[in-house]
Amino acid sequence: MSITTPQLRDLLVVAQKAVRQAEGYLHDDALGAITAKGDRDMVSEAELEVEQQIRATMREATPDIGFLGEEEGGDTGDTSTRWILDPADGTANLIRGLPLYGISLALVAGRTPVLGVIHLPALRRRYWAATGLGAWCNGRQIRPATTSDLCAAMVAIGDFGTGVHAEERNRVALALHAHLASHAQRTRMLGSSAVDLAFVADGTLDASVTLGNRSWDMAAGAVIAREAGAAVMDTDGSDHTTASRTTIATAPGLRDSILAVLKDTTANSRYAPDRERGER
Known part of the structure; x- marks a missing residue:
């Protein structure tokens, strides 16, 4: 699936809306049940709700694009171009009340990420970017440091x-x-x-x-x-x-x-x- 710049702009709007609607679930005082899923690895009920909601939103808005979530795996669809979601990157931080966690949603074409949205609810920072469109945080274009040493x-x-x-x-x-x-x-x-x-x-x-x-x-x-x-x-x-x-x-x-x-x-x-x- 080839994605044009105008299409990326539209998909970025869809992704931002989906993440914004779901981020309210991620509060360290209302996570629901915490379940072990591997060696020192956990998932909360709230994360599952975030993934289910974003998955449903993207399936309705972009039915021709595949979807892979960390917690529930992949849907059928175009797996050469698909949404990839971590409903709460930094789960251990989240369940301990540390503010360094967030929702991470990307669009990957082939093996190349072409669009990304990261919301850090506790820090009130919302980042987004897409190929050729720059990178932004809370509406402000961002740049890396100039450090060289x-x-x-x-x-x-x-x-x-x-x-x-x-x-x-x-x-x-x-x-x-x-x-x-x-x-x-x-x-x-x-x-x-x-x-x-x-x-x-x-x-x-x-x-x-x-x-x-x-x-x-x-x-x-x-x-x-x-x-x-x-x-x-x-x-x-x-x-x-x-x-x-x-x-x-x-x-x-x-x-x-x-x-x-x-x-x-x-x-x-x-x-x-x-x-x-x-x-x-």
């Missing part, structure tokens, strides 16, 4: 892993933390990929590194950061897609220094630049 940079690192591949991921993450502790101004672990990427897009953070690439976590933020002007890439410096091994977003002036850090810390791991990529 790693020693002046605040870098977010994705959560330590759980479940499959956790041991390898955590070994690399520890090496990454150790390296940046000696070279970056500060490191942060915020607990939400959507927040990390949105904050790189608007210059709150200078860079974000996540060892992994689950589309519902990354796709919307990747579009927003890319359209803001950040470098959004895989470990080898190639443009970020749904097939990337890692999700790296940096202020343009930090691209090379962050890639150099990743080359050193990911050696002999599945995240190394010379490893084959595959859908994550």
Whole structure:
């Protein structure tokens, strides 16, 4: 499915409306039942309601576009172009009352995210972007930081892993933390990929590194950061897609220094630049 710029404008309006209508469910004092769904992984009743509502809205408004949600999986439809939703990226933060969480909705064409909407209800920040249309927060066009020296940079690192591949991921993450502790101004672990990427897009953070690439976590933020002007890439410096091994977003002036850090810390791991990529 080929999507024109006027179509992207219309789809962006639909996506923003769908997320705005659903975000009221995400209050840390009214989440309903919390259910375990994996190794130290949880889902709340409110998240399921968000996903069901957005899924229904998009099915009615865009019946020819497929849909994949983190909690309920995929619908039938055009899977080459589909909506991808995380109803609450940062679930652990949400259920603990930490304000770093949000709804993340993306449109992906092939392996390329082309539209993204992220709403952070507790922070009252609404981000959106689409290919060729720029990136925005609360109606203001955003740009990444101008930082070019790693020693002046605040870098977010994705959560330590759980479940499959956790041991390898955590070994690399520890090496990454150790390296940046000696070279970056500060490191942060915020607990939400959507927040990390949105904050790189608007210059709150200078860079974000996540060892992994689950589309519902990354796709919307990747579009927003890319359209803001950040470098959004895989470990080898190639443009970020749904097939990337890692999700790296940096202020343009930090691209090379962050890639150099990743080359050193990911050696002999599945995240190394010379490893084959595959859908994550």
